[in-house]
Amino acid sequence: MKTRWKLVLIVAVLGYSLWALLPSMRYYSMSEDQRNKLTNEQRTKYVESAIKLGLDLQGGAHLVMEIDDSNLDENNKKDAVDRVIKILRNRIDQFGVAEPVIQKQGQKRIIIELPGLSDLERAEKLIGQTAKLEFRLVREQDEIGRVLTMLDKTLKGVTVSGTQVDTTKVTTAAPENTAADDKTNPKVAANTKPTTADSLLPELKTEQPADETNMPMPAASPDKPFTSYLVSYVEGGVVVDQRQVPIVTALLKTEQAQRAIPSNSEFLWADRTVPMDNVQGRVLYLCEKTATIDGSALINAQTRNDPDDPSRLNVAFTLNRAGAIKFGRFTGENIGRRIRHRAGQPGALRAGGSEQDSQRRRPHHRHEGRRGGQRSLHRAARRRSAREGDDGGAALHRSHAGPRLDRCRQACHHGGLRPRGRIHDLVLPALGRAGLHRARVQHDHHHGRDGNAARDAHHAGIAGLVLTIGMSVDANVLIFERIREELAKGKTVRAAIQAGFDKAFATILDSHVTTLITAFVLWQFGTGPIKGFATTLSVGLIANMFTALTCTRVVYDIITSRRHVERLSI
Amino acid sequence: MHFFHNANYNFVKVRRRAMLVSAIVIAAGMLSILLRGGLKESIDFSGGALVEISLQQPVPVQDVRKIMSDAGFAGAEITRFGQESSYLIKVKELEAKPGANGAAAAPADSSLSPERIISKQIEAALSAGIAGQKVEVRRVETVGPKVGGELRKAAFLAVIYSLIGILIYISWRFQFRFAVAAIIATAHDALVMLAFFSFAGLEMSISGIAAILTIVGYSLADTVVVFDRIRENLGLRRREDMGTLINTSINETLSRTIITSGTVMLTLVALLVFGGAVIREFALAMTVGIIAGTYSSIFIAAPILLEWQMWHPSRAKK
Numbered sequence: 001m002k003t004r005w006k007l008v009l010i011v012a013v014l015g016y017s018l019w020a021l022l023p024s025m026r027y028y029s030m031s032e033d034q035r036n037k038l039t040n041e042q043r044t045k046y047v048e049s050a051i052k053l054g055l056d057l058q059g060g061a062h063l064v065m066e067i068d069d070s071n072l073d074e075n076n077k078k079d080a081v082d083r084v085i086k087i088l089r090n091r092i093d094q095f096g097v098a099e100p101v102i103q104k105q106g107q108k109r110i111i112i113e114l115p116g117l118s119d120l121e122r123a124e125k126l127i128g129q130t131a132k133l134e135f136r137l138v139r140e141q142d143e144i145g146r147v148l149t150m151l152d153k154t155l156k157g158v159t160v161s162g163t164q165v166d167t168t169k170v171t172t173a174a175p176e177n178t179a180a181d182d183k184t185n186p187k188v189a190a191n192t193k194p195t196t197a198d199s200l201l202p203e204l205k206t207e208q209p210a211d212e213t214n215m216p217m218p219a220a221s222p223d224k225p226f227t228s229y230l231v232s233y234v235e236g237g238v239v240v241d242q243r244q245v246p247i248v249t250a251l252l253k254t255e256q257a258q259r260a261i262p263s264n265s266e267f268l269w270a271d272r273t274v275p276m277d278n279v280q281g282r283v284l285y286l287c288e289k290t291a292t293i294d295g296s297a298l299i300n301a302q303t304r305n306d307p308d309d310p311s312r313l314n315v316a317f318t319l320n321r322a323g324a325i326k327f328g329r330f331t332g333e334n335i336g337r338r339i340r341h342r343a344g345q346p347g348a349l350r351a352g353g354s355e356q357d358s359q360r361r362r363p364h365h366r367h368e369g370r371r372g373g374q375r376s377l378h379r380a381a382r383r384r385s386a387r388e389g390d391d392g393g394a395a396l397h398r399s400h401a402g403p404r405l406d407r408c409r410q411a412c413h414h415g416g417l418r419p420r421g422r423i424h425d426l427v428l429p430a431l432g433r434a435g436l437h438r439a440r441v442q443h444d445h446h447h448g449r450d451g452n453a454a455r456d457a458h459h460a461g462i463a464g465l466v467l468t469i470g471m472s473v474d475a476n477v478l479i480f481e482r483i484r485e486e487l488a489k490g491k492t493v494r495a496a497i498q499a500g501f502d503k504a505f506a507t508i509l510d511s512h513v514t515t516l517i518t519a520f521v522l523w524q525f526g527t528g529p530i531k532g533f534a535t536t537l538s539v540g541l542i543a544n545m546f547t548a549l550t551c552t553r554v555v556y557d558i559i560t561s562r563r564h565v566e567r568l569s570i
Numbered sequence: 571m572h573f574f575h576n577a578n579y580n581f582v583k584v585r586r587r588a589m590l591v592s593a594i595v596i597a598a599g600m601l602s603i604l605l606r607g608g609l610k611e612s613i614d615f616s617g618g619a620l621v622e623i624s625l626q627q628p629v630p631v632q633d634v635r636k637i638m639s640d641a642g643f644a645g646a647e648i649t650r651f652g653q654e655s656s657y658l659i660k661v662k663e664l665e666a667k668p669g670a671n672g673a674a675a676a677p678a679d680s681s682l683s684p685e686r687i688i689s690k691q692i693e694a695a696l697s698a699g700i701a702g703q704k705v706e707v708r709r710v711e712t713v714g715p716k717v718g719g720e721l722r723k724a725a726f727l728a729v730i731y732s733l734i735g736i737l738i739y740i741s742w743r744f745q746f747r748f749a750v751a752a753i754i755a756t757a758h759d760a761l762v763m764l765a766f767f768s769f770a771g772l773e774m775s776i777s778g779i780a781a782i783l784t785i786v787g788y789s790l791a792d793t794v795v796v797f798d799r800i801r802e803n804l805g806l807r808r809r810e811d812m813g814t815l816i817n818t819s820i821n822e823t824l825s826r827t828i829i830t831s832g833t834v835m836l837t838l839v840a841l842l843v844f845g846g847a848v849i850r851e852f853a854l855a856m857t858v859g860i861i862a863g864t865y866s867s868i869f870i871a872a873p874i875l876l877e878w879q880m881w882h883p884s885r886a887k888k
Contacts, residue, residue, distance in 0.1 A: 463780040466841070466856065467787050470834040474791065474826070481826045507798040510743055511791035514736055514752075518787050521732035525724045533780050537787065 003557045010551050023049040063112040085110055136287040137330075139265055144238070144286045148227055150260035155225040155251060226251060231276055234283055242280035245269065264289050464533040468540030471515065475548035479504040497556045501549070508548060512541050577824045582817040585873035592758055592870060599765020609767055612775035613713045615721055618662035621692045622709035628655040629700060637699030641691065656708070659692055725779055729760075729786075736790065744801055747878045752793045755871035759789040762862040763855060770854070777852045785859030788834070792827065793867040799823050800872065812879045816872050824868075831864045 027035075027046040038046070081104055088110065092100045101113035139147075229248050232239040240248050251257055252267050261267065266289045274281050319327055483500030491499060516538060523534035603609055613620050631648055634657055638646040647660040697705045733753055740749035763782050767774060799819040807815060838860065841853040 463777075463784040463852070463856070466834065466837050467784045469837055470788055470830060471791060473833040474795070474830040477826045477829045478795065481823075485822075503802070507795055510740075510798055511794040513743075514739060514790045514794050515787045517735040517739055518732040518783070518790065521735060522728050522783060525728040525731065533783065 003554055003561070006550055006554045007558075010554060013546075020049075063114075065110045065112065081110065088112065136289075136291050138237070139286040139288070143262075143265075147261060147265070147286060148230075148238070151226040151257055152224050154256040154260045155254070226257075231279070231281055234274070237283045237285040239274065239276060239281040239283055241276075242282050245282050248284070261286075464536030464540065467515075467537055468544065471512065471541060472544045472547065474511070475504075475508045475544055476552060478507050479548060479552060494560050497560060501553055501556075505549065508545065512545055516541055577821040578818075579821060579824075580817060581820050581868055582813045582873060582876060585869060585876070588865075588869035589873070592762070592866075596758070596761045596765060599761065599768055602768040603764065606768060609764065609774045610771065612773040612778075613660060613662060613711065614775045616662045617713045618660065619692065619713075620661075620709070620711040621659045621696075621707060623657050623659065623696060624706045624708050625655040625657075625700065625703050627703060629703075631657070634659070634696070634700075637695055638692070640699070641695035643692065643695075646692075659696075661692060721776070728783075732786075740794070740797075744797055747875060748797050748801075751871050751874040751878070752790060752797065754874055755793050755866040756786050756789050758866045758870050759785050759859060759862045762866075763859045766855060766858045772851050772855065778855060781852055781855045781859060784856060785863050788860060789863030789866060792830070792863055793871040795826065796820060796823050796867050796872055797875075800875065812876055816876050820868055820872055827864060827868070831860055834860055 023046055035043070085102055085104060089100075089102050092102065092112070092114065101111065103111050226248075229240055229244050229251075230238045231241055249269075252261075265286055268285050268287055269282055274283060479500055482504045483496050486496035486499045486503075487493070489496075519534045519537040519541065523531055523538065628650075631650055634648045635646070638644075638648065638659065638661075643661050645662065647658075647662075649658045649660075650656070693705075693707055693710075733756075736756075737749045737753060740752055760782055763785060766772075767778060772778065796819060799822055800816055803810075803815050803819050807818075810818075835857065838853050838857045841849055842857070
């Protein structure tokens with residue numbers, strides 16, 4: 001009969017709910033040790049299928065950023081948000097955050113949630129950077145030699161004040177580069193503002209342990225004012241003691257030095273240090289001033305593990321058609337020469353014009369023939385210590401972002417499950433029977449929309465649950481009361497149940513639909529937690545109607561059909 | 571469970587008095603909001619920074635306040651929170667204090683937002699000011715100035731549109747006057763909650779908005795149940811006069827109203843007792859709202875129908 005099909009439906013829904021909840025139950029009942037033993041694959045599987053905890057329950061960072069598109073033209077404005085989201089996703093992937101949520105909010109906002117990440121500042125710095133990617137040709141060895149000789153000549157007698165600056169202080173005290181030009185012009189104030197090259201220095205702070213400052217530094221000799229700072233040569237560049245980078249930078253910025261450097265070339269620092277005998281060295285490259293290819297041609301870039309050498313990381317990137325053709329020609333023409341892959345961040349943040357190690361252009365670069373003539377290149381880089389590796393990986397791949405991001409709202413919850421975490425445990429079991437499939441449908445929503453509507457157990461969500469419990473009780477109470485009334489009128493048990501359900505139906509429908517209207521409007525206009533509230537509520541309400549009108553009914557029907565019920569205790 | 575067997579209370583008779591009481595409560599609430607220059611806004615609306623810290627040993631709140639004002643945050647709001655040794659520090663200023671109190675101020679970093687710098691400065695000031703104790707920062711929230719205005723606008727629009735939606739739906743399923751009565755009763759509950767926020771000095775935050783919206787939903791459902799019974803009785807007892815009919819309907823649904831409200835109240839009491847400090851204010855506001863919502867469907871919504879009938883008898887029973 002009809003009852004049988006209803007029963008099948010209920011069992012199916014219940015079974016599905018339990019099956020869907022199984023990973024959550026398993027995962028959250030595991031101890032820390034057990035979780036650590038999981039392989040990466042298993043963990044991903046669990047994290048994806050288990051119910052997500054809100055940031056206030058598990059700890060983590062929540063940021064809302066706004067795109068400043070005032071400097072973009074109409075065409076670029078249209079998909080600016082989507083482009084930025086793509087870029088952010090790439091960058092955040094390199095944080096190693098388990099389940100980042102990156103979603104669009106309205107036209108210009110982006111919500112970023114990084115569970116488990118408590119260093120809001122680090123997150124903000126990496127996310128907030130506007131990045132740029134470009135490729136430049138590195139000058140030939142003999143040309144570098146020529147320029148160095150010229151530099152020694154023009155810089156004779158030039159002193160740079162603040163030469164004893166401790167590198168660790170360079171960030172706050174911008175090197176005041178005063179140049180003295182023999183006797184004719186005693187003091188010429190040079191560029192005092194840190195520009196691209198040395199604004200990179202904040203990053204150096206972490207790489208430079210303070211105890212190294214005791215190591216002897218090469219002193220400037222009068223006849224070799226520039227080359228005496230060089231500790232070594234590497235292919236395509238020269239090496240400078242890490243601690244003398246600011247001095248050399250200052251020297252290079254003087255008018256005299258600029259005269260020595262050809263107008264189509266430019267000195268650029270490598271972005272990290274190389275260990276020399278006892279000191280940390282930093283490579284200085286001479287490259288072409290204009291980039292052959294810049295980030296406007298970039299479609300996508302990712303860090304990967306090098307399949308041949310696990311200790312190294314690769315950056316794979318994809319260029320658009322025009323960029324790919326140019327890149328192919330560029331690399332083809334210059335086989336055996338070095339190409340500078342420069343990944344700097346211009347714009348308001350000016351985090352630096354950092355520079356990757358030169359890439360020797362060798363035929364072994366794989367050109368993956370992809371659709372539309374896109375090419376991808378694998379580039380190896382050393383994997384560094386854990387934390388540095390994270391950020392360094394992100395730095396390797398800086399793509400052309402264009403629009404700038406402003407911060408709107410951000411919150412950081414330190415620590416994991418805290419006392420308030422109990423609310424979660426308290427409310428969910430309290431839902432009991434109805435709660436099982438309710439939680440499941442919610443979960444569905446979650447994944448069905450590609451993580452776009454991640455529902456978290458925020459306060460607002462808890463409010464939604466309270467209201468849902470209320471409505472759930474209400475539906476059942478309404479039915480019971482109606483049946484009771486019908487019984488009081490002298491109807492038989494069966495007839496009373498029939499009439500009770502029929503009459504309660506309209507009431508339940510109306511009260512649920514009015515509440516659903518509110519929920520729908522909230523979902524439409526609300527953001528963040530309010531949207532969460534609306535979703536929890538709507539799903540709960542629909543589940544309620546199913547439970548009250550189908551499940552309860554089936555139970556009654558089964559009871560009354562199996563045996564003759566004389567009296568109903570209600 | 572069966573409450574109020576054959577209940578027959580004369581709710582309709584006291585409707586004028588009930589309305590007066592409601593009017594007084596709401597008027598007092600609005601007056602209190604006006605006198606205080608608006609509701610207290612949390613940083614969700616006003617923008618600013620919130621830092622929750624935890625210490626090993628409790629320190630007098632005044633000490634924390636002094637550290638904050640020494641660091642240049644004279645307007646900082648400091649409350650003890652949850653456990654004895656936890657404190658909530660809220661700063662609504664959006665401009666970073668350049669080098670306020672030298673040592674305490676964190677170095678300004680141009681790549682950080684002003685709100686973030688403020689929160690860093692707060693952290694630095696506290697670590698320096700509270701001697702001999704490890705200051706554990708448990709939560710940092712910063713909100714930029716733009717968000718608040720938009721939130722206000724979104725909340726306002728949401729209320730307007732949901733009222734229109736409900737008006738249409740109830741007019742269709744019931745009658746237009748039912749819809750108007752339901753909306754008045756709902757507005758009543760929202761206003762009573764706003765009054766409560768003002769009286770209790772609670773801050774309006776996103777959680778507060780969620781609490782009010784929950785009550786709006788609950789109160790509507792509650793009102794619709796009573797109206798449903800009135801609608802049914804209008805068809806059955808055509809002879810009865812409106813006052814008696816409404817009163818009978820309220821009494822018939824009384825048992826259900828009490829059971830449902832009671833269950834929701836139990837949930838809220840559980841949240842109040844076990845929920846911890848974060849949720850306490852929220853649960854308290856919800857409790858007040860549930861009482862108001864139950865009260866309004868009995869004493870406000872249904873009697874408005876009667877008033878309407880007396881004022882405009884031509885639109886009587888369909």
